[in-house]
Amino acid sequence: MRRSPKETEESASVTHRRALLMGGAMTAMFAVLGARMRYLSVDQADQFKLLAEENRISIRLIPPARGLILDRNGKVLAGNEQNYRVVITREDAGNVDEVLAKLAHIIPLTADDLDRTTKEMRRTSSFAPITVADRLTWEDLSKIALNAPALPGVSPEVGLSRQYPRDTDFAHVLGYVGPVSERDLAELESPDPLLRIPKFQIGKIGVERWMEDVLRGRAGTRRIEVNAVGRVMRELERVEGDPGSDVRLTIDADVQNFIQARLGDESAAAVVMDVNNGDLIAIVSSPSFDPNLFVRGISHTDYNTLMENDHRPLANKTVQGVYPPGSTFKMITALAALEAGLINVNTTVRCPGHLEFGGRRFHCWKRAGHGAVNLEKSLAESCDVYYYDIAQRVGIEKIAEMGRRFGLGIRHDLPMSAIADGIMPNRAWKQERHKQDWRIGDTINASIGQGYVLTSPLQLAVMTARIATGRAVVPRLVRSIDGKEVPVEPAPEIGISEEIMRKIRSGMYAVMNGERGTATSSRIVDEALVWAGKTGTSQVRNITAAERARGVISNDQLPWNRRDHALFVGYAPYTNPRYAVSVVVEHGGGGSTAAAPIARDAILRALSDGLPPLSAYPSSQRNRIASMLEKLPLRDAEGRAPDTSRA
């Protein structure tokens, strides 16, 4: 079909017009796109640059090395050991199951390890390394390195983990570290971001916990470039953190070790304290446990064994355990009476073996009675009736107040866990606690440290130090932090006349050295080291009238947990006191037989550089003591335990 030229020209011009219109629309669109591009990459560039950096850069924390805990001479009590572990990376391993099977031939892997590894692998990206086994020996690590070609994707790694070289000796003092729990985080207002690092460990109890801020240090940071799925591409910058500060304790690791060994399997506690500055030289609770087990994650069976043991290894008996102080409390009762001026040093009380009061009969430990008793004799022979008598005159309020002045019934602040206040009872306390009126019988019981009176071994040591010096010595556990000495202020005078104090001390001297003293068998004969002390035996049960009628049953015939607690407090040397000691042996029987010998060995160990010198012991005991000391499972100079204790 032919078209007229006019027709075709007309149609072409319509098309041309509309094409130009469309061209205009296109230009407008180009303008819009250009403007948008300008908005994004010029006007908003800074914001988008920031967002791009945020995308790409991730900041990872570098955990700092935890501060060391040292003894007073710089021996390491809590250190960081290199922890060798083996990790596997899925994307490099290829056939993971095959590689794991090969690995299991080379190093011991439990079914648990393998199970956990495969489970974790399902959750994480293929490039994330997963820990297969922890705490490998150097030997195992070498084996892996040797077999590396056959183990694609497997690599050894080194980290730091807490280690307690003197394991059982310091379990109660240091406590242990463990992984951060939800509860730990909830307790803190703004938790250190370090705590969010998986497997980061913080102090759970003891010094590790209470000195956590000092020990932890400050995290370093690593700026790394990551891709969209979080794979680390490279490190951009690294800022090292500050390692935690070292904490030096007042404790002498060797003395601590000696006492721990000396306490043996007894359920007991012993505290040795410097009477002048309050330094705790040893603070030992027995039996103990290995804190390293907790760091590694204690097994159920191990934990149950510890929990089921009737000697309560997990309890720190030195500060947490409270016991009726028994006769070791008599100094306080005497001091209260002397201070009040109700008695003087020559006041005598006749002891017929018991005291009748309000239709009740309060017995002296010596059924036959002590006859006429003055202050010195009352302490030396530990006459109960003397104290029954003077306590009635002085009253409980003054006794309780005197107890508090000497550090009983009050909390001594140390960086340790579960520190008990003890109880120094008075009228108000009984009213509040038991909703009952105080009775004279309660005062009589309290006068010899029975009844409601409860004290911890630490408090008894403080009391002894205060008696020895006449000053209000305060115990302390930390000697220096990060090399800087913690200052000690000179203890203030306790405010009791030196004359009275001297009398009390001479009474305690007579306990050890008097003709009829209760603890003469535990005396020290070395003239320079001669000491003073006081025994105590506290009942943990009431003796019924029926029992009494049948005659006193000796402790040996009773089941262990109903026997009396044995206590002893003392200080040495008598003339120029340096150390105070307190020992409590739970259900140990008599203070003079079970506690005093331990206290003597402990204080002699503290006073000398090595083992207690045999010359300090009465000659008749030397052979026995020598063989006893020889058998003690002591650590060597490096702190390694003897093989026998490992068995």
Next chain:
Amino acid sequence: MSFLEYRVKFVPTGLRKVLHLNWPLIVLVTAVSAVGWLALYSIAGGRFEPWAGRQMQVFALGMVVMFFIAFVPIWFWRNMSLLAYGVSVVLLLVVEFFGSVGMGAQRWIEVGGMRLQPSELMKVTLVMMLAAYYDWLDVKKTSRLFWVLIPVVLTAIPTVLVLMQPNLGTALILLMIGGAVMLLAGVSWWYFAVVATGLVSVIWAVMASRGTDWQLLHDYQFRRIDTFLDPTSDPLGAGYNIIQAQIALGSGGWNGKGFMQGTQSRLNFLPEKHTDFIFTTLGEEFGFVGVFSLLVLYALILVFCYVSAMQNKDRFSLLLILGIAANFFFYLAINLAMVMGLAPVVGIPLPFLSYGGSAMLVLLVAFGLIQSAHVHRPR
């Protein structure tokens, strides 16, 4: 004028045709493609594998095809229009029933190891078909209802088939191509007014259908509309692409982070960075200056198409060149609007830049047709 009336003796013959090709257009197309190779090389971390090398091979093959088409007289291609259109529709039907599923839609068929996307081919053959139709049609009948309905049906058939794959982006482009060619052919404005009103109603109906039993779009398409309106509402899900794309573009700043220094693309934060979102890599590495230069190149391609069309007195050639130019522009505008956050994310590649064999080949076929029309234009 129809080609029978051309003074054919003035049309160059044999190798002399080489001298009469529209060389500026060829240079521009090669330049834009080269920018694409650079981008693909950078995205692969400085390697020709896996994208840049293959893209260059496809480009070389496409150039051979383009020259071949350019050397064949345009009147031959005019006569092939109906056949080409028919074959494309049949291929779409084949894809519908036997095609492979990719990205949740049936889009390609395997032919001897090559993936063929008939929907890509359709964009060119539809332009050919409509241009040939209006060349054949008596100009006086252009705006008569019956003769308007025929191109509408011709456009609707492939559009519906593509929509069923479902591939919303390409379906939209087909519709726009059909509309553009009809507009250029001189169809009365009244029809367009009516259709525009209809479209608004349809959009309203689609939005209103959401959540009802007669829902007209897939859920993922509705979600795309949502995230278009507020990309931050789903930063890790549907909005992730848009947000990361804008971060990449914006962080390039004035002159970019430098070749191969784009952190967004190199570290995989950009999704689809070698295909639909390739522009963001360029924006990140070459900044506003680089991107603006690219826009200028694209604009020049369109300008040269226009110049060629305006010189051409053959109605088929005129409509064909303008139709292809419009098609090219739609690709470009929708893709750029999408990556800049001005339009919803629909699967539209950036012409000559995005990695993809079918799209590249079809584009070069289309530019081959433009060259043929240019060489064989009546003088």
